[in-house]
């Protein structure tokens with residue numbers, strides 16, 4: 001291969017690596033401004049305000065450490081536009097090399113799992129992963145857009161087929177008002193599980209797949225742009241205004257800021273189908289784009305650079321609410337210590353905790369635990385890990401994953417092994433709440449996405465079990481200091497999540513009457 005061709009390919013790969021690293025570690029300016037607006041909207045001293053403080057702190061740490069904002073770096077999705085004649089196979093190969101390198105450098109978590117065997121490929125490559133979509137265009141340069149959308153918010157995506165009946169809103173017909181109801185409902189059904197306050201992309205029309213594609217494509221729009229379609233521009237504004245009256249708030253803790261942006265796209269449909277597809281993105285809204293020179297492979301332009309960059313470095317700190325009791329706990333934890341806790345208390349964990357999420361909960365239902373979990377703490381977390389010079393594991397990012405996925409298992413597992421505390425985010429359901437009461441357990445809600453903040457609380461990794469499940473799913477033995485989370489489900493039958501879901505449904509129901 002000629003010298004020029006080699007250097008083009010090497011430069012191209014470096015440009016793509018820089019795109020991946022920047023997207024994972026440095027939140028774009030427009031998203032930062034939206035989060036700042038949310039911070040200013042929250043009432044000082046509330047749990048939501050405290051959560052947004054932690055989020056802001058986390059954003060600073062990720063940028064300084066050049067480390068993932070959230071441990072879940074999602075399913076990397078690239079949208080590439082090339083002039084006619086550009087070799088797209090070379091670009092695809094360069095993207096894959098950049099992804100592998102970024103994974104080795106812990107800028108990405110190895111997220112590619114064989115859907116049949118559960119085996120994690122370890123390098124983020126796999127059948128269909130990463131997603132790379134090409135289009136030709138008339139411009140004379142290459143454009144590469146990347147979105148890193150984590151699984152927790154992807155799981156809150158939803159697609160409606162009109163007409164339909166919606167909780168709190170009744171019938172949604174095949175018209176703009178029916179679309180309005182679907183979009184409001186999509187925000188309500190997400191609650192805090194997708195790490196609210198979030199952003200939504202909406203696709204009206206198409207079929208099941210093109211509707212969802214259109215919805216996700218809306219997430220590449222600028223947070224501050226205005227929809228050229230007047231009706232949709234009005235609807236976008238209406239949705240953000242009304243969704244922020246639901247009282248779901250950051251993390252679903254209650255509060256003023258529930259939705260930070262709504263971008264709606266529309267396409268034709270066939271007579272039998274009328275889909276409204278919603279792509280829900282968490283506050284860790286990681287998308288970026290670059291322009292690349294077709295000859296040199298160099299980056300000639302970064303997108304989303306306009307306007308002020310909120311650094312969050314000199315933000316006033318929100319004191320934890322004075323009436324919140326702060327309780328320090330170290331495992332093994334006794335039943336009576338747990339029974340003293342109630343919803344709203346702040347718990348600081350020091351000492352041992354074990355990670356355990358999807359694969360481990362499924363495994364423990366029919367196997368013994370590799371360690372004695374009696375009195376212990378399970379952390380629903382799939383960290384980004386790396387080895388230091390001495391070959392010891394270090395934690396690069398370690399925020400909580402969505403706990404509701406463990407609802408079918410959690411209560412049984414706590415009773416089977418004597419686990420006393422579970423830490424995660426988004427809350428759990430009635431089965432777990434009953435088990436907490438029965439057995440004497442507690443659910444602690446950590447701040448979703450605050451991966452750098454919690455990694456900083458992890459002082460050492462003292463072992464690992466079930467590593468066959470892959471890095472994100474193994475049972476990591478963590479030694480933590482000052483790991484802070486909020487009691488949102490206690491051993492007396494109280495659940496903040498159940499209360500917020502109920503109160504927000506009443507708020508949602510206020511919008512049942514026709515508007516458009």
Ligand SMILES: O=C(O)C[C@H](O)C(=O)O
Pocket residue numbers: 071072150151152153193194195381382399400401402403448
């Ligand atoms: O997979 C994770 O670590 C988190 C996931 O994105 C989630 O929000 O549940």
Ligand code: SF4
Pocket residue numbers: 070071072073149150151152153193194195282283284399400401402448449450
């Ligand atoms: S943990 Fe929260 S912030 Fe991270 S990807 Fe999942 S939904 Fe987004």
